[in-house]
Amino acid sequence: NGPELARRMYVEHNILVKDCAAKSMPDADRYLRIASRTPVENQHLVAILGALC
Numbered sequence: 694n695g696p697e698l699a700r701r702m703y704v705e706h707n708i709l710v711k712d713c714a715a716k717s718m719p720d721a722d723r724y725l726r727i728a729s730r731t732p733v734e735n736q737h738l739v740a741i742l743g744a745l746c
Contacts, residue, residue, distance in 0.1 A: 695722050706741050
């Protein structure tokens with residue numbers, strides 16, 4: 694779920710992402726809001742997500 698994944702990304706990898714659990718949409722707790730700026734950050738983020746999911 695989004696809040697747990699966001700927590701793990703921050704605690705384990707020092708990556709801050711926003712979970713959307715507070716949004717008023719169906720299954721909002723399944724979504725994250727992510728902003729990365731560079732191709733290197735994107736590659737790092739994808740690698741971390743792959744390891745956690």
